[in-house]
Amino acid sequence: MEFKTIRGVEDLIPPESEKFEKVVETFKETVKTAGFKEVILPIFEEAKLFSRSVGETTDIVQKEMYIFEDKGGRTIALRPEGTASAARAYIQHGIYAKEPFTKWFYVGPMFRFERPQAGRKRQFFQAGCEVFGLSNPGADAELIQTAQEILNKLKIDTTLEINSIGCENCRPLYRKALIEYLQKHEEKLCQDCKERFKRNPLRVLDCKTESCQEIVKNAPIITDFLCEECKEHFEKVKNYLTLLNVTFNENLHLVRGLDYYTKTVFEFKSTQLGAQSTVLAGGRYDKLVEELKGPSTPALGFAMGIDRVMLLIPDEEPEREGIFIVTGGEKAYEEGLKLLILLRQKGIKTQIDHRQGSFKSQLKAADREKAKYVVIIGDRELEEGFYSLKELETGKQEKITSVEELIARI
Numbered sequence: 001m002e003f004k005t006i007r008g009v010e011d012l013i014p015p016e017s018e019k020f021e022k023v024v025e026t027f028k029e030t031v032k033t034a035g036f037k038e039v040i041l042p043i044f045e046e047a048k049l050f051s052r053s054v055g056e057t058t059d060i061v062q063k064e065m066y067i068f069e070d071k072g073g074r075t076i077a078l079r080p081e082g083t084a085s086a087a088r089a090y091i092q093h094g095i096y097a098k099e100p101f102t103k104w105f106y107v108g109p110m111f112r113f114e115r116p117q118a119g120r121k122r123q124f125f126q127a128g129c130e131v132f133g134l135s136n137p138g139a140d141a142e143l144i145q146t147a148q149e150i151l152n153k154l155k156i157d158t159t160l161e162i163n164s165i166g167c168e169n170c171r172p173l174y175r176k177a178l179i180e181y182l183q184k185h186e187e188k189l190c191q192d193c194k195e196r197f198k199r200n201p202l203r204v205l206d207c208k209t210e211s212c213q214e215i216v217k218n219a220p221i222i223t224d225f226l227c228e229e230c231k232e233h234f235e236k237v238k239n240y241l242t243l244l245n246v247t248f249n250e251n252l253h254l255v256r257g258l259d260y261y262t263k264t265v266f267e268f269k270s271t272q273l274g275a276q277s278t279v280l281a282g283g284r285y286d287k288l289v290e291e292l293k294g295p296s297t298p299a300l301g302f303a304m305g306i307d308r309v310m311l312l313i314p315d316e317e318p319e320r321e322g323i324f325i326v327t328g329g330e331k332a333y334e335e336g337l338k339l340l341i342l343l344r345q346k347g348i349k350t351q352i353d354h355r356q357g358s359f360k361s362q363l364k365a366a367d368r369e370k371a372k373y374v375v376i377i378g379d380r381e382l383e384e385g386f387y388s389l390k391e392l393e394t395g396k397q398e399k400i401t402s403v404e405e406l407i408a409r410i
């Protein structure tokens, strides 16, 4: 074999692609009901957009971004996530001046140079929602409920973890306390954390290394440092979630790996996925629009990992649908071709077997294509002017004398 997909990049061929479509359809249907509208954003952007928003010190920007120089000498990155582009578009098109609040969704591929494993690919797909212009805790709760709704419809069992990571007023105090604490235990931190704890101490909180987790157990917790506003916001989010029947656990060490988050952060985790357990995650990012030189605009959002969700939904036997036309001889085949187009124009999924093999082989093809009915046109049918309609599942066969009757019958 000469050509293959690049490591960490996969083709989605049927039936996997059908599963993909089902996940996307369920997502779209749910978020459209909640008033979200689709944005279609570019796959590559100026690399700086991501270092400015996702954060210079994050793993995503430091290690995982696909960066290249284009022929015009611009430094370009394949997008590692969707929120930065959405915020950029929100500012670029002056949406803030046109709408008091804005609800967008997107679906598409993202790119990160990570070690590939089940549920983690270098080209992966996300479906996400972004809300701009709302600072109210009710918006957080509604968004989380919408996410829960999507996962419910997909029949995926998850647990929801939430936390507040404070704002620009209270987080620095916590950051300082955390650095002081980590400094005392520096020698026991893993290599990564030794390097990052001064720049990005919150990341140590979600380090998966056992020695780091041991240290984190006794670390100061953010809740003790939240300012009045953040405290009240978080309390209200929790109250509204309870009101909306959304069950959650508070995880005081939940921080998310991106710099732009403020206040509420949340993750839906599956118990079935092992290390790659997060299937949907998000939070509030009240400073991002400003950071990207837009007007101060509160915002929040989430992204769902479509690849991971696909690992969790069961394979379904496709339902039988449509018609497969089986013919004997050239004249019957010509009759079949005409019928094929007539039925399709009525919106009925219809196929024919151009190979004109034996009835047996044509019926086999009909079964493999999961047709619900076959229409048989043979010598007798031609002579006496009728179609034989056979239901594949039951084997029941009947005489049909016109196209109108055929359409009415199925």
Ligand SMILES: [Zn+2]
Residues within 6 Å of the ligand: 166, 167, 168, 169, 170, 171, 226, 227, 228, 229, 230, 231
């Ligand atoms: Zn605060």
Ligand SMILES: [Zn+2]
Residues within 6 Å of the ligand: 189, 190, 191, 192, 193, 194, 204, 207, 208, 209, 212
């Ligand atoms: Zn660590």
